[in-house]
Amino acid sequence: MKILVAVKRVIDYNVQIRVKEDGTGVVTDNVKMSTNPPDDNAIEEAVKIKEAGKATEVVAITVGEQKAQETVRKALAVGADRGIHVKADGILEPLAVSKILQKIVDKEKPDLVFMGKQAIDDDCNQTGQMLSALLNWPQATFASKIDVKDNKLEVTREIDEGLETIEINVPAIVTCDLRLNEPRYASLPNIMKAKKKPIEEIAASDLGVDVSPRLEQLKVEEPPKRKAGIKVANVAELVQKLKNEAKVI
Amino acid sequence: MAVLLIAEHNNKELKPFTLNAATAASQIDSDVHAVIIGQNSAEAVKQLSELPVVKKVFSVEGAHYENFTAENFAPVIVKLAENYSHIVCSANTFGKNLMPRIAAHLDTSQVSDIIKVISPDTFLRPIYAGNAFATIKSNDAKKCVTIRPTSFDPCESTGGSGEIEKIDASEEFSNTKFIKREEIKSDRPELGTARIVVSGGRGMQSGDNFKLITEIADKLGAAIGASRAAVDAGYISNDHQVGQTGKVVVPDLYIAIGISGAIQHLAGMKESKVIVAINKDGEAPIFSVADYGLEADLFEAIPQFMEELNKLNTIQK
Numbered sequence: 150m151k152i153l154v155a156v157k158r159v160i161d162y163n164v165q166i167r168v169k170e171d172g173t174g175v176v177t178d179n180v181k182m183s184t185n186p187p188d189d190n191a192i193e194e195a196v197k198i199k200e201a202g203k204a205t206e207v208v209a210i211t212v213g214e215q216k217a218q219e220t221v222r223k224a225l226a227v228g229a230d231r232g233i234h235v236k237a238d239g240i241l242e243p244l245a246v247s248k249i250l251q252k253i254v255d256k257e258k259p260d261l262v263f264m265g266k267q268a269i270d271d272d273c274n275q276t277g278q279m280l281s282a283l284l285n286w287p288q289a290t291f292a293s294k295i296d297v298k299d300n301k302l303e304v305t306r307e308i309d310e311g312l313e314t315i316e317i318n319v320p321a322i323v324t325c326d327l328r329l330n331e332p333r334y335a336s337l338p339n340i341m342k343a344k345k346k347p348i349e350e351i352a353a354s355d356l357g358v359d360v361s362p363r364l365e366q367l368k369v370e371e372p373p374k375r376k377a378g379i380k381v382a383n384v385a386e387l388v389q390k391l392k393n394e395a396k397v398i
Numbered sequence: 399m400a401v402l403l404i405a406e407h408n409n410k411e412l413k414p415f416t417l418n419a420a421t422a423a424s425q426i427d428s429d430v431h432a433v434i435i436g437q438n439s440a441e442a443v444k445q446l447s448e449l450p451v452v453k454k455v456f457s458v459e460g461a462h463y464e465n466f467t468a469e470n471f472a473p474v475i476v477k478l479a480e481n482y483s484h485i486v487c488s489a490n491t492f493g494k495n496l497m498p499r500i501a502a503h504l505d506t507s508q509v510s511d512i513i514k515v516i517s518p519d520t521f522l523r524p525i526y527a528g529n530a531f532a533t534i535k536s537n538d539a540k541k542c543v544t545i546r547p548t549s550f551d552p553c554e555s556t557g558g559s560g561e562i563e564k565i566d567a568s569e570e571f572s573n574t575k576f577i578k579r580e581e582i583k584s585d586r587p588e589l590g591t592a593r594i595v596v597s598g599g600r601g602m603q604s605g606d607n608f609k610l611i612t613e614i615a616d617k618l619g620a621a622i623g624a625s626r627a628a629v630d631a632g633y634i635s636n637d638h639q640v641g642q643t644g645k646v647v648v649p650d651l652y653i654a655i656g657i658s659g660a661i662q663h664l665a666g667m668k669e670s671k672v673i674v675a676i677n678k679d680g681e682a683p684i685f686s687v688a689d690y691g692l693e694a695d696l697f698e699a700i701p702q703f704m705e706e707l708n709k710l711n712t713i714q715k
Contacts, residue, residue, distance in 0.1 A: 278498035363507035
């Protein structure tokens with residue numbers, strides 16, 4: 150079984166976001182960037198499946214500017230076998246990314262495509278489902294447990310009501326929840342080894358996909374600030390305020 | 399052209415957030431039609447037709463719709479979409495799973511998780527876990543929009559009499575099989591819709607100590623929440639998680655106990671009307687969003703809090 154794992158480069162989850170003063174976006178210059186956290190879970194799961202002898206190859210792919218390749222390199226350092234970087238500049242909407250991934254799937258013919266359930270920058274939560282629609286493959290979104298059984302997967306999904314278990318036939322798409330596993334850290338020797346693993350570069354324009362944005366981002370602004378509250382001295386004062394001032398209990 | 403609302407239900411009744419999505423749909427266009435896909439869902443269909451904002455209901459039933467599989471739902475909606483300018487659904491796990499599949503089939507760029515309708519083609523949505531708001535204009539002919547339910551009031555639930563039209567079922571998608579659903583049952587109000595939420599964080603130190611949270615929640619008729627740290631530490635099951643990767647809640651009162659206030663937690667609760675924070679670390683970020691902060695050891699503060707609540711003659715439920 151061959152697993153393709155899509156990873157995205159985003160602002161590190163520990164960075165406090167700053168909105169640009171001109172309202173065109175958020176500040177990304179000199180800001181720490183990392184792999185989108187649930188994409189790390191996706192890589193980890195694919196590598197674990199390979200280590201368990203149930204997959205033969207793990208291919209990491211990213212779509213984006215030159216620096217996005219760092220995320221593929223990181224995936225190689227934690228166990229992916231080779232990488233693909235589809236180069237594209239500017240804003241890429243999930244629809245465009247899923248069309249690019251569809252082209253790569255046609256070429257690579259993986260049995261499974263894994264990715265994070267959502268990117269923590271645009272919070273769209275779309276790419277996996279869109280790719281599975283374009284390929285007419287089954288989708289298992291928000292996966293917190295994956296059991297590989299021959300040509301089937303049993304996947305436990307995190308849903309609002311609790312947990313749901315489904316069985317999907319391969320080929321299939323799985324989008325990964327943070328609870329799926331605990332991503333490993335890359336060891337220094339493995340980081341060195343990863344530098345020798347191949348990354349194929351492909352220009353998005355060579356794939357014959359229209360990636361032009363359909364959405365216009367008119368403005369990005371700071372959310373309204375909450376008014377500064379007060380500190381109360383003790384529990385009695387707190388309960389009195391909730392009862393008589395806020396009138397919520 | 400009209401708006402098509404996708405109803406969320408459990409085959410017995412409408413899920414409450416369908417009413418919030420209906421409100422958002424009606425803000426896009428007053429002509430709202432709705433589609434409900436299920437099995438033995440007559441009562442839910444009737445409830446949907448009684449929403450005054452819904453002018454017409456399409457109902458389709460089939461055994462392969464019983465478990466809300468997106469692969470089975472999407473073709474029904476794609477077929478109906480021809481006559482609509484917008485497809486609208488709640489941005490909970492049902493809608494998040496389903497809508498992008500529809501959008502891709504329609505070759506349209508979805509607008510996810512909107513919190514405001516600015517005009518029929520322009521929407522406000524949070525990005526970076528709510529740390530920025532983006533105003534997005536869609537230039538697609540058909541717009542697929544998911545709405546954050548807690549940002550819209552529920553519509554009236556009775557008084558309407560929308561026409562119900564039965565439509566044909568689509569073919570079954572055979573590569574996805576439902577196996578089971580484990581719903582967490584509780585007598586308490588549902589976290590997503592509760593008027594009061596009492597949440598515990600890593601400061602609770604153990605699952606046993608969450609009993610203290612439970613006592614207060616029982617007293618106030620509140621739902622129980624938790625930070626991701628508390629869930630990851632195994633103190634409480636993950637259906638209680640509030641935050642970017644859990645549930646977004648907007649109660650009248652949110653009480654955060656032993657929660658430091660990581661960005662990802664704040665994203666899930668900072669729109670609450672009144673926020674109380676109890677934490678022994680006076681520098682904890684949770685205090686920056688709290689209306690009432692109490693710097694105290696929670697193991698002393700919680701029993702006192704119960705004592706003070708017991709002194710009150712009445713407590714709003």
